[in-house]
Amino acid sequence: MQLQSVHHIAIICSNYEASKAFYTDILGFSIKNEVYRKDRDSYKLDLALNNQYKIELFSFPNPPKRVSQPEAAGLRHIAFGVKNLEESLQYLDSKNITHEGVRIDPFTNKKFTFFNDPDNLPIELYEL
Structure with a gap:
């Protein structure tokens, strides 16, 4: 196996509209694709930086909270x-x-x- 690059980062948000605005309006990502998945009551938003696909932003109803400080176990x-x-x-x-x-x-x-x-x-x- 020879990894070529990081393909994307997947993020699950608790407030889709707030996170969509943050990543597009504040951080400047562009929207490549946006899909509402009715069966999951979930959005999937593909975001690009400098025209390169980087982030998948997901929404799910009532996602569980998790520790997210930089020194917590898991994705830092x-x-x-x-x-x-x-x-x-x-x-x-x-x-x-x-x-x-x-x-x-x-x-x-x-x-x-x-x-x-x-x-x-x-x-x-x-x-x-």
Whole structure:
């Protein structure tokens, strides 16, 4: 087996409209496809970044809560590279998105920080 790339990240949200707005209006993903699956009372939204398919956003009725702090067992977080972290944080501030202060990676000396999506999923911004 030779893995070629990460194909997509699947996220189950508790409030479809809030998460759809967050990932499209705030983070700038474009919608590739949106399907309502009546038999599951569920939406599936395919999202792209820079025209590359990246996230499947799902809604299900009453999804169970789970621990989502960056140090919890399981998927730790998703991370996006940015050219300028300070500009990105100013943008998040303008959208009233709460975030941590800037951290410095002790191994690379690169700047990074965390914020959360509407379901408290940790998202990292990492300066390239």
